[in-house]
Amino acid sequence: MDAREMKIKAAEAALAHVEDGMRLGIGTGSTAEEFVRLLAEKVAGGLRVEGVPTSERTARLCLELGVPLKSLDELPELDLTIDGADEVDGRLRLIKGGGGALLREKIVACASRRMIVIADESKVVETLGAFKLPIEVNPFGLVATRIAIEKLATRMGLSGAIDLRASGDGTFTTDGGHYILDASFGRIPDADALARNLNDIPGVVEHGLFINIASLAVIAGPAGARTLTAKE
Numbered sequence: 001m002d003a004r005e006m007k008i009k010a011a012e013a014a015l016a017h018v019e020d021g022m023r024l025g026i027g028t029g030s031t032a033e034e035f036v037r038l039l040a041e042k043v044a045g046g047l048r049v050e051g052v053p054t055s056e057r058t059a060r061l062c063l064e065l066g067v068p069l070k071s072l073d074e075l076p077e078l079d080l081t082i083d084g085a086d087e088v089d090g091r092l093r094l095i096k097g098g099g100g101a102l103l104r105e106k107i108v109a110c111a112s113r114r115m116i117v118i119a120d121e122s123k124v125v126e127t128l129g130a131f132k133l134p135i136e137v138n139p140f141g142l143v144a145t146r147i148a149i150e151k152l153a154t155r156m157g158l159s160g161a162i163d164l165r166a167s168g169d170g171t172f173t174t175d176g177g178h179y180i181l182d183a184s185f186g187r188i189p190d191a192d193a194l195a196r197n198l199n200d201i202p203g204v205v206e207h208g209l210f211i212n213i214a215s216l217a218v219i220a221g222p223a224g225a226r227t228l229t230a231k232e
């Protein structure tokens with residue numbers, strides 16, 4: 001099974017949790033896009049759902065494929081969000097934001113009764129942090145915010161480059177008009193504390209640590225899909 005087939009397997013398994021009439025948060029990224037394609041087939045076959053997209057990119061794909069969309073203001077309480085992740089640990093803590101949509105992804109997931117993560121085995125880790133942690137920041141005071149993050153990292157025994165995400169010749173800008181700093185911490189022994197402390201830095205808009213948000217992960221590997229529930 002190649003990488004794309006595994007993403008489709010995970011998306012298929014997650015689709016089994018979607019019921020007629022549901023209000024759905026719809027994630028961002030290549031795995032979430034496989035889910036959108038499968039969902040669109042079900043919608044064409046008569047399934048009634050309303051989706052809230054977590055990015056302009058996802059919104060465009062949903063519109064192209066005929067998945068009905070609403071804004072989060074129109075549907076502020078959702079039944080289920082299905083989204084990908086860059087890393088998942090055994091407690092279903094996630095790193096997200098590789099695709100730059102982490103702020104909307106977190107808002108939408110937190111407005112949902114449940115969040116199901118879809119990923120392949122390569123995303124499952126013992127300790128979060130091999131994937132660079134995306135931190136969404138306000139462009140105002142970028143240098144000061146980066147220094148504050150560096151000082152926090154040092155206090156917490158973390159080190160590594162903190163790079164401004166680029167796009168083409170310029171700076172990557174999120175759907176909300178913010179920048180992303182990608183922090184190469186390597187290994188984050190206390191992700192819960194880092195998540196709380198990052199939220200205390202004023203220029204940080206949001207970060208890619210999703211703690212106590214996902215309720216289930218569908219992980220696809222060469223032998224098929226398995227589910228992961230949070231273990232304490």
Ligand SMILES: O=C(CO)[C@H](O)[C@H](O)COP(=O)(O)O
Nearest residue numbers: 029030031084097098099101
């Ligand atoms: O967090 C995300 C976007 O902000 C994505 O869900 C994450 O990057 C995983 O993407 P992919 O399914 O393409 O590996």
